[in-house]
Amino acid sequence: MRYFTNVHDLGNLKDALKEAFEIKSNRFGYQELGKNKTLMMIFFNSSLRTRLSTQKAAINLGMNVMVLDINQGAWKLETERGVVMDGDKPEHLLEAIPVMGCYCDIIGVRSFAKFENKEDDYQEKILNQFIQYSGRPVFSMEAATRHPLQSFADLITIEEYKTKERPKVVLTWAPHPRPLPQAVANSFSEWMNATDYEFVITHPKGYELASEFVGNAKVEYNQKKAFEGADFIYAKNWSAYTDPNYGKVINTDRSWTVDSEKMALTNNAFFMHCLPVRRNMIVSDDVIESSQSIVIPEAANREISAQVVLKRILESL
Ligand code: CP
DSSP: OOOEESSSGGOOOOHHHHHHHHHHOOOOTTTTTTTOEEEEEEESSSOSHHHHHHHHHHHTTTTEEEEEEEETTSSEOOTTTOOOSSSSEEEEEHHHHHHHHHHOEEEEEEOOOOOSSSSHHTHHHHHHHHHSSSSSEEESOOSSOOOHHHHHHHHHHHHHOOOOOOOOOEEEEOOSSSSSSSHHHHHHHHHHSSSSEEEEEETTTOOOOOOOTTTTEEEEHHHHHHTTTTTTTEEEOOOOOOOOSTTTOOOOOOOGGGGGHTTTTTSSEEEEEOOOOTTTTTOOOOHHSSSSHHHHHHHHHHHHHHHHHHHHHHHHH
8 A cells, every 4th residue: 555545545444454453452462564664744723632643653663753743843845836936935835855765765744724725625636746746655634534553443443342343423513603624524434434333424504525435324303313322433524515605614502512311312322522522512521521521532543544654655665
């Protein structure tokens, strides 16, 4: 595997899960694979989990790791071709990318949607430039439209906690004061559609995701109805995708916050969220602190999803 940007790059999901559980029980078994290999992690946006879990996964594999925060200490980067660079950006991404490629064997990139141009965001302009110009294998650490390392960890977590072959999994929108990308919701939907789970998405009108991500999911506008009989509740905020509101907050209705009253409608569902989470906006204190909350094991599985991806890329070098 040279690139990891979406669920399809992983191939057969059952094989990938098997590999994940094998790595989880033997995470230092491949130290030789990464010896004298360098991972470069490039962040255009903030991170806690992705940064630490991916770095840990690389260390488990015996790799060296370099981390670059583009907004802290690097030259400001111009990303548009054809711009007369007489402003505050002294370096162009088209030189910076191949230079970064000279110093490493694998590149991880975090680059969120900018909400300036929907087409640019949905064409994954920044991530694809790394794929095109770095000369190195590239994986997404959350791009404009997807967060595949998170979704893979989510899938591993559901497989660990499910008590029936075909659980009902509900992705619910929840309120947030700021406009957030659709990437986590898109990606989670894409991965759930690749399983045979019963998958339901619930959100207020106006928050429809792109049809390519909704896939075969049932869309239910009544959140309480969606929660009935659910085995997993996956909460996430996202901003509007549809025009003319792309990237905007059009609703902060706190009646969509996940609370214990709504969780009582479920089949004693587990609560999931990718974190960071705004308490009492997305989820009430009592739900996230309850025994049904699996947000910490979910975050812990980020190390495992990253290790499977890095291992497969290392095996392809
Ligand atoms: N879930 C996740 O990607 O967390 P970070 O933004 O902290 O990396």
